[in-house]
Amino acid sequence: MSYGLYISNGVNGGVITNNNTIFNEEYGSELSSFPLNAGVSYTFTTPGSGNSGIIGISINASSDALDKAQITRNSSADTLTITNTAAYQIVLTSVKLFRFQ
Amino acid sequence: MSNEYGLTVYNNNGGLMFDTRRGMNSYVVTEVTTGTGPTVPDGTWNAEEQTGTLPISDADFIFVKLPASLSDSVIYYNHFDSKFYSRTFSISNSNGITNTTWGAPTEATLDFFTVKHSSKVSSTDEYGLIVYNEDETIQFDSRSVQQANHFQVTSFIQSGFSGAWGPLGGGTPLGNSGHYWEISKWTGGSVFSFEGLDVTGIWGAGDGPYAINYTSVSGMGGGFPGGSTTSSETWSSKIYGTIMSAVLT
Numbered sequence: 050m051s052y053g054l055y056i057s058n059g060v061n062g063g064v065i066t067n068n069n070t071i072f073n074e075e076y077g078s079e080l081s082s083f084p085l086n087a088g089v090s091y092t093f094t095t096p097g098s099g100n101s102g103i104i105g106i107s108i109n110a111s112s113d114a115l116d117k118a119q120i121t122r123n124s125s126a127d128t129l130t131i132t133n134t135a136a137y138q139i140v141l142t143s144v145k146l147f148r149f150q
Numbered sequence: 151m152s153n154e155y156g157l158t159v160y161n162n163n164g165g166l167m168f169d170t171r172r173g174m175n176s177y178v179v180t181e182v183t184t185g186t187g188p189t190v191p192d193g194t195w196n197a198e199e200q201t202g203t204l205p206i207s208d209a210d211f212i213f214v215k216l217p218a219s220l221s222d223s224v225i226y227y228n229h230f231d232s233k234f235y236s237r238t239f240s241i242s243n244s245n246g247i248t249n250t251t252w253g254a255p256t257e258a259t260l261d262f263f264t265v266k267h268s269s270k271v272s273s274t275d276e277y278g279l280i281v282y283n284e285d286e287t288i289q290f291d292s293r294s295v296q297q298a299n300h301f302q303v304t305s306f307i308q309s310g311f312s313g314a315w316g317p318l319g320g321g322t323p324l325g326n327s328g329h330y331w332e333i334s335k336w337t338g339g340s341v342f343s344f345e346g347l348d349v350t351g352i353w354g355a356g357d358g359p360y361a362i363n364y365t366s367v368s369g370m371g372g373g374f375p376g377g378s379t380t381s382s383e384t385w386s387s388k389i390y391g392t393i394m395s396a397v398l399t
Contacts, residue, residue, distance in 0.1 A: 072177040072211075072265065072303060073168065076287075105306040107335070107392045115309055115390040148174070149303040150165035 073148040075104070080144040085118070085133040092130045095146055099127035105147045106131075114139035157281065168290045173283050176290045177210060179297045180271060181264040182398065186257045187233040188212055188264045207232040209264035213301070213330035213396050216354030217260065224362045225258055226337035226351030234258040234333075235341055237349060239364075241317045248317045250364065250383055252349070255341045263330065263398060265301065268294035299398045304329050307393040309336075315353060315360035316385030324352070324359050329395040331359065336391025350389070361389045 078095045085091060097103035099122045106129060108115060117135035122128070129146075133139050156170035168176060181189055193205030212227060214234060223236035238253035273293035281290040305325045313322025324331070331352055339349040347366045352359050366383035 072301065073166070074175040074177070074267075076173050076175050076283075078173075101306060101308070105303075105392065105394070106308050108309050112390050116388065118310070120308055120310060147306075148166060149306065 075146045075148055078146040080141060083141045083144060084138055085131065085141060086138045087133060087136050090130050090132040092128050093146060094128055096127065097148065097150075098122070098129035098146065099124045103148065103150045104129070105149060107143075107145045107147060109142040109144075110140065111142075114141060168281055170281055170289065172289075173285070174289045175283075175287070176268050176294075177265045178268050178271060178294050179263055179299050179301050179398070180209065180266045181262075182297060182299050183263075184259060184261050186259050187227075187231070188262070190232050206230070207264070208266065208270060209334065210267055210270075211265040211332050211394070212334040213263050213265070213332050213394075215261040215330050216327055216352065216359055218354075220258060221355045223253075223258075224339075224349050224351040224353045224364075225260070225333065226339045226349060227333045228338065228341050229334070231341070233341075234260050234262075235339065237339070237351075239349075243317065246318065248383065248385070250317075250366075252347075255339070261330075263299065263301065266294075270294075271296060301330075301396045302399050303394055303396045305395045307389075309390050309392055311361065311389040311393060312387050313361070314363045314385075314387045314389050315358070316387060318385070319387065321358075321360045321387070323357055324361060324393060325395050327354055327359050329397055332392070332394040332396070336361075336389055336393055347383075361393065363387075363389055 075095055078093055095104065101122060106120060108118060117133055117139050118141065119132045119134050121130050158169045159167040168174060188207040188209050190205050190207050194202035195204050196202045206229065216225065220236050223238045225234060225236050228235055235255045236258040237255050240251050242249045268291045269288050271294035275293045278292035280288060283289045315321030333352060337351040339351060349362060349364045351362050353362050363386040364383065
């Protein structure tokens with residue numbers, strides 16, 4: 050084993066090594082009860098957010114708000130943007146970014 | 151990150167496992183088994199005072215495998231009793247107007263695993279590694295890793311997916327039917343036959359799996375109690391919730 054971190058209690062070990070994957074929530078990028086006015090966007094610049102294979106996004110909101118919240122990614126700028134496509138304000142109950150890699 | 155100090159661990163794929171320079175929370179596998187639903191903790195709910203916790207699963211993510219034996223059924227998760235359900239369905243088509251007959255909701259026995267935030271997995275062990283975030287919340291706690299298995303997310307479909315299956319337009323396959331699929335964030339439906347008209351779930355048939363989002367106007371059809379048939383139905387192509395697949399490693 051030439052990479053990773055091995056943790057042992059002296060008897061058992063091998064907690065996090067090799068291809069074991071920890072699923073991370075980047076809570077520093079969370080939004081809560083977030084209002085988004087008509088036509089307005091919010092952009093995440095968290096590293097990796099432009100790549101859906103690295104970072105996923107989970108949004109909780111009403112079905113209507115979810116329908117109007119358009120998510121776009123810019124791989125060049127490495128950003129993820131939520132745009133309110135409605136002609137009225139929507140409120141996103143929570144927005145969380147998850148890192149897969 | 152701009153700062154060049156701290157503790158960072160990568161896996162052999164170059165994937166980030168944790169990084170003290172970021173604000174992160176980690177999730178760990180807490181249950182790997184076969185059954186009709188995740189383990190439910192004892193509730194402390196006091197109905198009179200409206201306080202406490204309900205006896206429902208506190209898993210953050212629930213991944214299930216789609217058995218071939220249920221390839222004729224839509225599978226979904228019911229948060230209120232923390233159970234998996236399946237419903238068969240059959241469709242007739244008359245001049246472009248579909249009629250769907252649903253079988254009764256049935257508890258489904260599935261291979262599954264659950265994932266929880268590491269802070270929910272308590273341990274009194276006095277050894278291991280704890281990584282804190284800047285605000286003193288826990289980023290990683292090795293004591294929470296209590297299963298031999300770990301998991302790897304293999305695909306992710308963000309909210310607003312517009313490829314749910316319908317009888318007229320078909321649908322977009324979600325991905326590998328042999329992987330585990332998360333169903334606690336986007337599926338749901340009726341669990342009694344007399345409700346019968348609301349099913350959002352995953353269908354493992356054909357070249358799927360497919361997402362299903364079906365609703366119809368309650369009371370328009372008959373078929374009680376074993377199932378229900380209606381002509382005022384909607385097969386939405388939209389799914390509002392995060393869909394993920396994963397494998398155990």
